[in-house]
Amino acid sequence: MFVDRKDAGQKIAIKLEKFKDENPIVLPIPRGGIPIAYETIKKFGFEWDLIIPRKIGLPHNKEIAIGAISLDGSYLFNERYINMLNISEEYIKAEVSEQIEEIKRRLNKYKGNDNFPNVKNKTVIIIDDGIATGFTIQVAIASIKKHGAKKIILAVPVAPHDTISVLEKIIDEVICLLIPHEFHSVGFYYNDFKQTTDDEIFSLICELNKR
16 A cells, blocks of 8 residues: 555555666656656656556447557457447547647646657656556557657556556566455555646646756
């Protein structure tokens, strides 16, 4: 169990010290990944940027993912779901376009531009506050690979065993502090898992930009 994201971030930072000599770039996933990554970036002075994958939801229930998209157009879809539910190509195209615009809007809000992180030939450390299915993180990984990263590390406080098994096959290393076989939800493993606000994000980014 973790007290809150700060506590989880401090514990993740201990595990990431071994990458100090590789001059990595840290890519937190907003919002929850930023307070986790903050502890590592602050402690070691690593370069950082943001990555924002977005899920594509069902037409009548956006919370249920049928796919995911990244800024550069990298995508992942559950074709079986799409065919079974007879979801139209027009809907998918419209959602992809809308979610890419939303990614750009959020990036501009948080960092002032919507450029893809410069990951070419670098060790990349993706950080989030936890993973459930791993669907959106897989599309982030695909886009980072496409942009020529030398090495990809994923660091999260908690994720289910099955998801970790899938992710370990597609990147160089997964660092996960808690891997329950019976997974409930990410928030279950935190005493305090209230949503990270934009004000908190801006405050953390402001602190990191002072370095």
